[in-house]
Each structure stands twice: as structure tokens, then as C-alpha cells.
Amino acid sequence: MEVAIQNQQGDTTETFTEAYPKSALSEYKLSFTTSMKVSFNVSTKSSKVPIAPQQAFVLLTSKATGSVAYFVAHGTPELLMASVGTSDLHVQTGGQGGIFNVDILIGDPSAAGGVLWNLGTVDVFQALTSSGAGSGGYLPPRYLHKPSKKIEIEHIHRIPDKRPAPIIPVVFTGMVMLPLGALLTALVGLRLNVKGFPSGAGSVWATLFHTGIAAVLVLYIVFWLQLNLLRIIPALAVLSLFCIITGHKALSAVMAMRLKKD
Structure with missing residues (x-):
């Protein structure tokens, strides 16, 4: 069995x-700057060949309070190791210090009742308590790793601005909708006049022109419902170009039809 004392850099001192x-x-x-690495192996009396026990621990038991800290040994049958850090010890014992018994505990079916091997005692520096007291030395908070209760966060929301009376938005909405209502009323009063509608190839251009105008109106409705300005501009540009071309052709056909009549 070997006990190696190591510093913060992991060097054996x-x-x-x-x-x-x-x-x-x-x-x-x-101290809080040192750790202890315990290395050992387990063998039976008959064969003297190292075995892998089912359980292997290094125990540190406080002589003052009886608190116990467990450190599991890992490795191969030839070499089992357990690392005992002061910070981990304080986490398990609540920051206690003083004299601790160091034992190796082996549990395996080959050893009835297990094996408890006392390695001696160590004097551990006590962690600083909340009152600032601590016998045996001071352990910086970064070595404790003990979670502390977080301060409860209270959100302060700004008081909402005072809103106008409900009648005011209704009045302004009516004022905005009034021109649209007047336009719809005027359109209903108009009669469909197809006397100037061109015939022949001109009728195709006129139909396409009116279809383009209807598509623009539909695009406006879709924009109002779900589209944004960046998405409507490309589609509106294409429809506008389509209406310009078809409208020019339709007007040319109407003009040609009037010239023939004259």
C-alpha cells in the first residue's frame, strides 16, 4: 500500500x-492545497495473486463527530487507486476539519465480513464557517463546491400607458373606411359599358389587362391579410409590368378600332 501526498499541480511531495x-x-x-492518493492491491492468502474486489473504498471518519466520507477506488487488480481531495472531503462532511481516521474497506465474497485496514490519521484543515470561524485553517470558497441559495429575482414591470376611450378608435376606423365605402358605392352605381371593348386580337389583350388589374386587387387583399411589404413588392412589380404591356396593346387595339370607324 502506498499513500502519496500531492500538491495542486499534481506533483507528489x-x-x-x-x-x-x-x-x-x-x-x-x-491543507486545501494538497490531496492524498491511496494505491493498493488485494490478493488472497492462498494464491497471492491480485484480484479485483467487488467493492473497494477509502474511508475518512471524523474522530470528533463520526462523520464518514467515502472515496471509491478504481483501477486494475494489480493497482487500485483512490484520490482524496480536501474539497471533496468537506463537501461530504459539511466542512468539518480536525483528526480523521483513514481506512481501506474491501468487500468481496472471498473475504467473509470484508476487510477494514486502518492506515492511520490525518489532520484536515477545517472550512471557514458562515460566521467566519474555522479551527485549523481557512479553505477558500472555490474549494468547497457547495451550492448556495440563489437570490430570488423580482421583476418590476412598467406601468402600462393610459389608453384612450374605446369610442375613439371606432371613430377613426370609421373615418378611414368612409372613402372605401364611397368608392364601393360609386362602383355599384356604375353600369358595365362594353361598347368600347375591342374585338378580335384586341379583345385578348383587353381581357389580359383586366385580369392583371384583378390580380393586383387580389394581391392587395393578400397583403392586408398575411404578406409584408418586402414580399409583395416583387409580385407587384411583375403584375405592374404585365398590366403595362397588356394595357398598351389593348389601348392600341381600341384606337385602331376607332380609326376604322372614322
Whole structure:
């Protein structure tokens, strides 16, 4: 079994080695800048061949309160390792410090009742409490990783502006619709006059021209319902060009028809 003391950069500063069941540590001081890596393997008395136990932990038990922190050992049968960090220890014990017993706990069917190997004791710096007190040293908050309650956010909404009386929008809507109503009334009063409608090839151009005008009106309605200005401009440009060409041809046919009559 080997216990390696590492600094923040992961470099090993001290190493303690012992064989089962001897202890290797005696109140070794662990600060917030150091961590402890425990390496070991498990073998049976008969074969002496390393095995992979079903469970392998490194336990740190506080002598003062009895709080226990568990660190799982990972690796291969030849080498199992568990890394004990001061920050993780404080998270599991609520920031407690002081003297901790260090044990290796093995659970496997080959060992009835399991194996508990005491490696000695370590002196862990206590985390700073909310009151600012802490025996044994100060642990910066970034090493605790303990979530704190967030401040509740209260949204302050602006008071809505005062709206006019409901009758005012109705009046303005009526004023806007009044010219349209007058136009529709005038159109209804007009009679359809087809005397000047050209015949022959001219009638085709006249029909296409009126179809283009109707398409423009439909486009206006669609624009009012769902389209925006950027989407209507290309379609309106195409229809306008179509109406210009067909209208010119239709008027030319009407003029030619009048010249023949004269």
C-alpha cells in the first residue's frame, strides 16, 4: 500500500508505504492545497495473486463527530487507486476539519465480513464557517463546491400607458373606411359599358389587362391579410409590368378600332 501526498499541480511531495495491517499515517496535516492518493492491491492468502474486489473504498471518519466520507477506488487488480481531495472531503462532511481516521474497506465474497485496514490519521484543515470561524485553517470558497441559495429575482414591470376611450378608435376606423365605402358605392352605381371593348386580337389583350388589374386587387387583399411589404413588392412589380404591356396593346387595339370607324 502506498499513500502519496500531492500538491495542486499534481506533483507528489511525500510518499508513505506500508504493508497490511500496519498504519502509515500519524496525524499528517492536509491543507486545501494538497490531496492524498491511496494505491493498493488485494490478493488472497492462498494464491497471492491480485484480484479485483467487488467493492473497494477509502474511508475518512471524523474522530470528533463520526462523520464518514467515502472515496471509491478504481483501477486494475494489480493497482487500485483512490484520490482524496480536501474539497471533496468537506463537501461530504459539511466542512468539518480536525483528526480523521483513514481506512481501506474491501468487500468481496472471498473475504467473509470484508476487510477494514486502518492506515492511520490525518489532520484536515477545517472550512471557514458562515460566521467566519474555522479551527485549523481557512479553505477558500472555490474549494468547497457547495451550492448556495440563489437570490430570488423580482421583476418590476412598467406601468402600462393610459389608453384612450374605446369610442375613439371606432371613430377613426370609421373615418378611414368612409372613402372605401364611397368608392364601393360609386362602383355599384356604375353600369358595365362594353361598347368600347375591342374585338378580335384586341379583345385578348383587353381581357389580359383586366385580369392583371384583378390580380393586383387580389394581391392587395393578400397583403392586408398575411404578406409584408418586402414580399409583395416583387409580385407587384411583375403584375405592374404585365398590366403595362397588356394595357398598351389593348389601348392600341381600341384606337385602331376607332380609326376604322372614322
